[in-house]
Amino acid sequence: QVQLVESGGGLVQPGGSLRLSCAASGSIFSINDMGWYRQAPGKQRELVATSTSLGFTNYVDSVKGRFTISRDNAKNTVYLQMNSLKSEDTAVYYCNMVGRESRFKPFNSWGQGTQVTVSS
16 A cells, blocks of 8 residues: 655645655555646646656656756655746646555555635
């Protein structure tokens, strides 16, 4: 059982910054992919950023140049640094990790979600 706990959300003004954190705990043999998703009211959940075990990253076009995903493998933690925030970034953000609890038991775990609100 792998559990993810998120933190760092909150209220910020347009142009401001926030950093989200997501830490995994439990039985972890390996973590392959880490990522951040978000869901705004009335919209589908979308993939925001991903990071592979080798450090390759990918971003949705709307956040390129503003958001940065990073990971600390020793701490089983993924971060999302969000700069130059816009009102359109307002959403509930969820972290996701895919890996293995053991050689023959994969996992796909989600965080509880953290609210990010960008408003004046």
